[in-house]
Amino acid sequence: MPETDKGPLIYRQSRWTRATHWVWAVCLFFLMLTGLQIFNAFPSLHIGAESGFDYDNAILEIGARQGTDENLVGFTRVFGLEIETTGLLGVSGPDQDVQAFPAALTIPSNRSLATGRVIHFFFAWVLVGTLAIWAVASALNGHLRTLVPTLADLRGLPQDVADHARLRFHHTRNYNVLQKLAYASVLFVALPLMILTGLSMSPSFNAVAPWLLDLFGGRQTARTIHFLMMVGLIGFFVVHMVMILAAGPINELRSILTGWYRIDPEKGGDDV
Amino acid sequence: MYNRRGLLLGAAALGLSGCKVLDGANEKDSALRGVFESVSNLTYRAQRLLGGGHTLAPEYTEADIRQGQRPNGSVDPDGEDYLTLSQSGFAGYGLTVTGLVERPLTIPLAGLKAMPSRTQITRHDCVEGWSCIAKWTGVPLSAVLNEARPKTTARFAVFHCYDVLERSLSGEVKYYESIDLIDAYHPQTILAYGLNGADLPVANGAPLRLRVERQLGYKMAKYVHTIELVDSFATYGLGKGSYWADRGYEWYAGI
Numbered sequence: 001m002p003e004t005d006k007g008p009l010i011y012r013q014s015r016w017t018r019a020t021h022w023v024w025a026v027c028l029f030f031l032m033l034t035g036l037q038i039f040n041a042f043p044s045l046h047i048g049a050e051s052g053f054d055y056d057n058a059i060l061e062i063g064a065r066q067g068t069d070e071n072l073v074g075f076t077r078v079f080g081l082e083i084e085t086t087g088l089l090g091v092s093g094p095d096q097d098v099q100a101f102p103a104a105l106t107i108p109s110n111r112s113l114a115t116g117r118v119i120h121f122f123f124a125w126v127l128v129g130t131l132a133i134w135a136v137a138s139a140l141n142g143h144l145r146t147l148v149p150t151l152a153d154l155r156g157l158p159q160d161v162a163d164h165a166r167l168r169f170h171h172t173r174n175y176n177v178l179q180k181l182a183y184a185s186v187l188f189v190a191l192p193l194m195i196l197t198g199l200s201m202s203p204s205f206n207a208v209a210p211w212l213l214d215l216f217g218g219r220q221t222a223r224t225i226h227f228l229m230m231v232g233l234i235g236f237f238v239v240h241m242v243m244i245l246a247a248g249p250i251n252e253l254r255s256i257l258t259g260w261y262r263i264d265p266e267k268g269g270d271d272v
Numbered sequence: 273m274y275n276r277r278g279l280l281l282g283a284a285a286l287g288l289s290g291c292k293v294l295d296g297a298n299e300k301d302s303a304l305r306g307v308f309e310s311v312s313n314l315t316y317r318a319q320r321l322l323g324g325g326h327t328l329a330p331e332y333t334e335a336d337i338r339q340g341q342r343p344n345g346s347v348d349p350d351g352e353d354y355l356t357l358s359q360s361g362f363a364g365y366g367l368t369v370t371g372l373v374e375r376p377l378t379i380p381l382a383g384l385k386a387m388p389s390r391t392q393i394t395r396h397d398c399v400e401g402w403s404c405i406a407k408w409t410g411v412p413l414s415a416v417l418n419e420a421r422p423k424t425t426a427r428f429a430v431f432h433c434y435d436v437l438e439r440s441l442s443g444e445v446k447y448y449e450s451i452d453l454i455d456a457y458h459p460q461t462i463l464a465y466g467l468n469g470a471d472l473p474v475a476n477g478a479p480l481r482l483r484v485e486r487q488l489g490y491k492m493a494k495y496v497h498t499i500e501l502v503d504s505f506a507t508y509g510l511g512k513g514s515y516w517a518d519r520g521y522e523w524y525a526g527i
Contacts, residue, residue: 042401051401
């Protein structure tokens, strides 16, 4: 293909955007795996202020029980519906470890709630600090604006959905509307919810802001939302990876590493 | 550019080596753990800054009590001294207040019950993740401390307990906890002898347990027999101020 068919390289991502992106990636990796360690200490999710022991307010339980033979059976119960998850959840590993999430998915790899908590809080602080830096820098350099879908964007939503479904990607200076919606929901919804539901699990913070507990419907509901947001972020990560691979991994990686992004050549104005 | 590449390669390497990558942080005195624990002080300061002295933990209503208080940790102490007391319905029990106080004293259980009491319906949050709402009745710790008159040098209250957590050749390891005087004088900090309208059961810490409502369950020592006022808890246990803090948990358990 002749060089002239390539579009120009543009400087798309500021150093603030690139640096914070990678710090978040590292933080979320460790937060998730230490979070699973913490979850394993009490592997069920409940709705309300407290956890029902004499009554049932659980929406998710992961556990183990004796099977018909010598072997242990791992199970996962979602809204009362139970499925066997031996090998993955409840019972896993060569030694038939009885724990909700397997050792391969927890940090540290052994059972240690204390160590999991210490590392979790460390990365929680880094994440919060980086988000604050990013928010200030992005407000100043205009990046925040690029994440908010405009009315014109939203009108183009059906077309954008159709384009994505056919894996027809347009490489333009600005994010497309689905990108804006995805990034905005992570940065303005999921991560703030993560932080606020995390704080809602703190008895000392409950004394500072009891209204936050009421907002989320109780400490155990906050814990449940915290977990579900984690699942949502994993969903985002998977789609994020698929989209990078589908849209051109070299170009996408170059832009988040160096800031430079190659856009499509101009073609009679139907570009955006 | 190369730094960013290095970062990316590092992240990839972390992924490849699986989750054993931070196992070194299990070691109590490792440099890696030191890095992670360096923010514990920040966490503590943030909580003190926001919570100030006496913000109150949320209190609940009778209607919110839907189950018994879930017992956890020690539920049935088997020490000779404790068994002697429990067999007589704790008639011979006395709470000793000692250390940096003007007037060391021992108050029998009946004496504690005769003092002004406070009843509060609060949520107990275990470090494991669960919560349970119950009604606690007891004497405010501040009232007991006022009787003993802490010296100005006192900074922490150390709670000594009957329950033995570990037995080994080097002796018994008993449960102990400590809080600072800010929490000791907090209006919701009580020495509870009643639970959900009845005497405190053995499983929940009879005859007397601590309630520190802005912290996690492990701070709320059960089976308390002595409160010692100190200026430092470095000489107790492994020096971190609490049985669980000695085992890697935070001393200030507000989150």
